[in-house]
Amino acid sequence: MRLLVLGGTEFVGRAVVEEGVARGWDVTVFNRGTRGAVEGVETLRGDRTAPGGLDALRTGEWDVVLDTWSWAPVAVRDAAELLATRAASYVYVSSRSVYEYAIPVGADESAPVVEGSADDDQYHDRAKDYARVKAGGELAAVRAFGDRALLARAGLILGPYENIGRLPWWLNRVARGGEVLAPGPAELKLQFIDARDLAAWSLDAAARQVGGAFNLTGPIGHTTTRELLETLVRVTGADARLRWVDPDPILAAGVQPWQDLPVWVPPGDLYEFLHRTNVDKALGEGLTCRPVEETVADTWAWLRSVGGEAPQRADRAPVGLDPKVEAALLSGAA
Structure with missing residues (x-):
């Protein structure tokens, strides 16, 4: 081909x-x-x-x-x-x-x-x-x-070479260790697709002359906030302790979901839009998604290979939570 x-x-x-x-x-x-x-x-x-x-x-x-x-x-x-x-x-x-x-x-x-x-x-x-x-x-x-x-x-795309900064920010934050703000609810279901799975499916489908529109992300519940963050701790091997905090105080502190705390949005319309996507059509055309641990581990390996600093797209604002805001929220959650 x-x-x-x-x-x-x-x-x-x-x-x-x-x-x-x-x-x-x-x-x-x-x-x-x-x-x-x-x-x-x-x-x-x-x-x-x-x-x-x-x-x-x-x-x-x-x-x-x-x-x-x-x-x-x-x-x-x-x-x-x-x-x-x-x-x-x-x-x-x-x-x-x-x-x-x-x-x-x-x-x-x-x-x-x-x-x-x-x-x-x-x-x-x-x-x-x-x-x-x-x-x-x-x-x-x-x-x-x-x-x-x-x-x-x-939908949400993660994996090696990410130039938006979402998973790299979380990896670097967890790698620093200490108490880490973990935005609840812990069991909130998340959807994402590894860029490599997007690539494989797209080439497979195109080679078969498949056309039309397809929602392309992982199945609903591909992972949860808890599984994702605990996987980050395990993969980095950091001395990090997750401190779960309910959405209300996080939002009251002016934290912007998705931007300040990448991937995370609290329950509501935006969550439904981002993390409850119907992907039946793509699954019917052979979409498969690797486990979250593989995405996290491979992204961590790549991130370390480039010195811990991921490239940043010029048209996207850097993501991540101000350490002072995180400290204040953790102090209030004590």
């Missing part, structure tokens, strides 16, 4: 490239060349936001193209239109953020999606624009590839 990854050097894109190489596929990456490439791939250079930036893609044929673009949809439009007659399948890594908030619990991929446009050339503010541009990217992929477009509406 011939695989073209638009990007291919960071997080999900890198996981896809490594999966393709491991399968023995012929892998090509297209990017600006600002970061190190994976060994064993062909590299094409270009800036898809610049005039003539796609020139390196004007020749060549591929079985699968995978695109993780998260900015103005016109970049997806232009790439997909250029490749439509020379590629069999186009995988666009989208997001569950495209759904109108809040969708009913249990809603599937037919739930309403926010308004977007394939011809949108603007991206100003991630907090306001992310859902819109991902929706526009989906429309661009479908416009060019029709039912050959596979829309991977990912």
Whole structure:
């Protein structure tokens, strides 16, 4: 199989490239060349936001193209239109953020999606624009590839090479040891997908010419807050003691769920949206998810290999709880 990854050097894109190489596929990456490439791939250079930036893609044929673009949809439009007659399948890594908030619990991929446009050339503010541009990217992929477009509406993504900082922050915090604020409820069910499982499923499905939209995250209850945090302690081997604190005092202290305490949101509409996703369709197409311990252990091994400092996406604010706020909450919970 011939695989073209638009990007291919960071997080999900890198996981896809490594999966393709491991399968023995012929892998090509297209990017600006600002970061190190994976060994064993062909590299094409270009800036898809610049005039003539796609020139390196004007020749060549591929079985699968995978695109993780998260900015103005016109970049997806232009790439997909250029490749439509020379590629069999186009995988666009989208997001569950495209759904109108809040969708009913249990809603599937037919739930309403926010308004977007394939011809949108603007991206100003991630907090306001992310859902819109991902929706526009989906429309661009479908416009060019029709039912050959596979829309991977990912939920929370974790794993090695993470450049958002969620799991790396927790790993580093637990590794420092001492009392660690553990946000309750402890048995709250969580959903996430390891980037490597997302990559494997996407390539499998595209190779079978599967198209359409799929919610792509782990099954409901793939893990719990307790299991995740206890796994962090076990994997790091740290002298860390989890102190469970109810949501009310955490919220009263001004702590922002998801941002200040990554992964965690208290019970409510946002929790239902993020951690109670219907993934029946993807499971029916063969999605499998590795145990949480494997994701945590492999991410910890990678994080140590880069000196404990994970790369940070320029369009995302760093995550994590202010140590002074954590200390104050732990003191109040004594």
